[in-house]
Amino acid sequence: MAEVSVQNVTKKFGTLKALDDVSMDFPDGGFFGLLGPSGSGKTTLLRAIAGFIFVDGGTIRIGEQSVEHVPVEKRDIGMMFQNYALFPNMTVADNIGFGLRVRKVGAAEERRRIGEALELVQLAEHGQRKPHQLSGGQRQRVALARAIVTNPRVLLLDEPLSALDKALRVDMQIELKRIQREIGITTIFVTHDQEEALTLSDKIGILKDGRMTQAGPPRDVYNAPNDIFSATFLGDANILSGSGATDDLRRNEEADIRMPQGFDGKSTLVVRPENMSISLTKPDQEGLSKLKATVVQRVFAGAMATCILQSGGNTIKVIARDQEFPDLSEGAQVWVSWPQDKTIAIPAN
Ligand SMILES: Nc1ncnc2c1ncn2[C@@H]1O[C@H](COP(=O)(O)OP(=O)(O)O)[C@@H](O)[C@H]1O
Ligand SMILES: [Mg+2]
Incomplete structure (x- = not known):
């Protein structure tokens, strides 16, 4: 176990x-x-x-050791890549033990460690099987056992x-997190799936x-993205355009926007869909931001529903539990509102 610092x-690569x-930083x-x-x-x-x-510049530290010039086999790292391959002719146990044999740990020690790893990934009964006798999820766990x-x-x-x-992926996410917690190993995980990153990570980059562009605990990055890219890449974001250079959105017949802390007149305003609500009449509550909007579409998705609206030039998405939406028909004129502190001000760079 060690901390990693980049x-x-x-x-x-060439000019790229x-x-x-x-x-x-990736704490221990x-x-x-x-x-x-992608890319x-x-x-x-x-x-x-x-x-x-090897990198062209900068430093990479693992524990106390600077590793920029240390070759891969001396860095003491476990890896599992997207296109991992198990050896098809070896048993599960032999697949897992491969790295131990390379390191010449001795037969008894090898057996003990393979047994522990099989236990950890809940495949204790499957050591003598061949990879083709396992399900996709089980093979994945063998690859993980081999890495650790x-x-x-x-x-x-x-x-x-x-x-x-999807279903298997969610199971494996929970499993992966359990195993990581159990052995306490510093784990760096690449994904292009934002939900996966949010679910698993103590910190994301x-x-x-x-x-x-940004690194921090998922909740912080989600609640306070520091640019439009982070805001839209991580979760859904309503961008209130017109909130930049002009005051058009601030206050008129159809809009009453409360500017958040940190608004400098040029910021872009962003509101998460789950922080907005919809009402048929203009809410009179002070301190709420309000926008008149037209319903475009309402999408039912089990527990949660999504409503798409148009307001000025903006498309707005509101997400709520289905029963929290009023009766909405397409084309209906409604009000969208949200608390002042739910408006995120993203500074112009
Ligand atoms: N060995 C390589 N030679 C040339 N270009 C590469 C090489 N590896 C990656 N790249 C380029 O570097 C960029 C980053 O690639 P990569 O790290 O694989 O992205 P990601 O994993 O986020 O999809 C891409 O433009 C890719 O084409
Ligand atoms: Mg990649």
Whole structure:
């Protein structure tokens, strides 16, 4: 177990900056999500931490050790990648024990550690099976057991669950978190699935075009995104345009917007869909921001429902428990309102 620290890391492929001055700390024992669109540098960052590539600048520390020049086999890292492959002709136990045999730990120790790892991933009865006799989720757990059986200092996972269907993925998320907690290993997890990152992570880092645009606990990043990219990438966001240079939105017949703390006249205003409510008449409560809007569509989705509205030039999305919406027909004129402190002001850069 160890903390990982990445400071000002840069990696170029030709003229492309795959990592551009990236910094993030990964404290000991935590679960960290790296999130970003395809091509944003997530895998490159993981490969740099693992030692598959050497960086052009900056520092990478694992525990007390600076590892920029340490080769992959000396970094003591467990890994599981999206296209992990088990050896098809080996039993589950032999697959898991592979890294131990490479390290020549001895037969008795190997058996003991394989047994522990099988126990941990709840496959104790399956050690003598071959991979093709397992389900997709079970094979995934074998790959995980193989990654952790050597007691690495850090576990790196690159989109490990993306090949699984939704239900299995959710089960595996819970399982992965349980195992990580049980062994307390510092884990860095790459995903392009924002829900997965929110569910699992103690802290997330958002990458865009090789730059780390924001890092912090998921709740902080969600509630206080520092740019429009973070706001829209992590969760749904209503962007109230017109909230920039002009005062048009502030107060007129159809809008009464309470400016949040930190509003500097140029900020963009963002409101999360679950923080808005809809009423048929203008709410008279002081301190609420209010916008007149036209219902475009209401979508029922079990417990929760979504209502899409138009207001000025803005499309607005409101999410609530279905029974919290008033009776809404398409084209109806309604009011959307939300508390002042639920407006996020994103500074113009
Ligand atoms: N070995 C490589 N050679 C050249 N370009 C690469 C190499 N690896 C990654 N890249 C480029 O670096 C950028 C970041 O890639 P990657 O880290 O794989 O993104 P992500 O995992 O976020 O999808 C992409 O533009 C990709 O094409
Ligand atoms: Mg990738």
